[in-house]
Amino acid sequence: MTEDVARRRESVPGRRGLRADAERNRERVIEAARAVFAQQGLDASTNEIARRAGVGIATLFRRFPTRDDLIATVFAEKMRDYSEAIDEALADLDPWNGFCVFIERVCQMQADDRGFADVLTMTFAAAKAFEEERDRAANSLTHLLQRAKAAGRLRADFVHQDVPLILMANAGVVTATRDAAPEAWRRLVGYLIQSFAAEVAQPLPDPPTPRQMYRALLRLSDTAE
Amino acid sequence: MTEDVARRRESVPGRRGLRADAERNRERVIEAARAVFAQQGLDASTNEIARRAGVGIATLFRRFPTRDDLIATVFAEKMRDYSEAIDEALADLDPWNGFCVFIERVCQMQADDRGFADVLTMTFAAAKAFEEERDRAANSLTHLLQRAKAAGRLRADFVHQDVPLILMANAGVVTATRDAAPEAWRRLVGYLIQSFAAEVAQPLPDPPTPRQMYRALLRLSDTAE
Numbered sequence A, B: 001m002t003e004d005v006a007r008r009r010e011s012v013p014g015r016r017g018l019r020a021d022a023e024r025n026r027e028r029v030i031e032a033a034r035a036v037f038a039q040q041g042l043d044a045s046t047n048e049i050a051r052r053a054g055v056g057i058a059t060l061f062r063r064f065p066t067r068d069d070l071i072a073t074v075f076a077e078k079m080r081d082y083s084e085a086i087d088e089a090l091a092d093l094d095p096w097n098g099f100c101v102f103i104e105r106v107c108q109m110q111a112d113d114r115g116f117a118d119v120l121t122m123t124f125a126a127a128k129a130f131e132e133e134r135d136r137a138a139n140s141l142t143h144l145l146q147r148a149k150a151a152g153r154l155r156a157d158f159v160h161q162d163v164p165l166i167l168m169a170n171a172g173v174v175t176a177t178r179d180a181a182p183e184a185w186r187r188l189v190g191y192l193i194q195s196f197a198a199e200v201a202q203p204l205p206d207p208p209t210p211r212q213m214y215r216a217l218l219r220l221s222d223t224a225e
Helices: A003-011 A020-040 A046-053 A057-063 A067-091 A095-112 A115-125 A127-150 A162-177 A184-195 A210-223 B003-011 B020-040 B046-053 B057-063 B067-091 B095-112 B116-125 B127-150 B162-177 B184-195 B210-223
Strands: none
Touching: A020 A046, A020 A057, A020 A067, A046 A057, A046 A067, A067 A095, A067 A127, A095 A127, A095 A162, A095 A184, A162 A184, A162 A210, A162 B162, A162 B184, A162 B210, A184 B162, A184 B184, A184 B210, A210 B162, A210 B184, B020 B046, B020 B057, B020 B067, B046 B057, B046 B067, B067 B095, B067 B127, B095 B127, B095 B162, B095 B184, B162 B184, B162 B210
16 A cells, blocks of 8 residues: 555544445445546546445545545556556566566556556546656656666667557457457457567657647546446 | 449439439438447437438438348448458568558558448348358458468468457557547557567467457447447
């Protein structure tokens, strides 16, 4: 658990004394909020979240006095998962292996949880609460890429924006094959990772600019199914 | 224009004498049908198609006496585009270049027309009208892959099912970046094509079986947005 999360949990009144059913309600609200935010964006109605969670609106407000509390809680977990994936990749003594495992892991997260990428991208929209964590993750990712390039294994023209590009492609396969061929995304990621190796690098079309990708991600979070 | 299309056009009563506005109505019905089929599948209501096209139901039935006429017209065009892309690839004297241009072209078709892959996959559901054309396209694709493998350029483990896998991944990028970074898909396809080269081939996760992919495609056509 990061310090931020620990601090936030402390700040929720009565958190320590919650009985089991209150804890269950809290988890249901978080789960419903995640689904509703992913479907409708951050402007989704709090009533809708309470309805989906099967709790009264008063219960919801008791656990999350403001919408920001709820957003922060929902996004903290995803953001933490993502940051942890980068940190673990950086802990790998083999920079290329660390990079490959990172790509596989975030794509696995997406396959396990359709909302993962949506919610991840929504951290842009919910920027204020996550500025620090997001900047830390971005810096770590830069370090991860630099390290794998310095080792001569990751192609030099791989850029930051390629990571959301991979997630968008993976989302297409995950969505289409979830029921009939749930492991199909592994094949796509297998191909992609092989194409990222420095030794095979041929010229590529330019990536989207960081600004274009940022706009695409913002738009995604506006229109997430 | 293929013979089939010419024959079908001849068989529509009064087709030759259609005035410009009747022709416009016909085009609007086809366009509306394409969109509605893509959203709701082949069982979509004919009334809905007429409404979307802004024409009366009588006008629709005058142009397309049966639902099958409409389905055949809508799908013929896409199927023809797809078949032509394979034929042109086969006409390329360089088997690897032909293959690469084919992949880029179908991904371009998808970028130009969101419904392309949906409608293409729907030819499975509308199988009767297209069995022959579809089998011909499948055989041509087999030939295209074999030829590129025989030339030692396409990796030996590339299979038929990888083509819809590419289209699914491309769809994810196209959908997410259409407005903000409409050329982003080219970067994905650039990476993928480099990973298909025989000289870089490393072991890969297994592809979905043909049956799994078929089921995934059928499901897509059931649930296309």
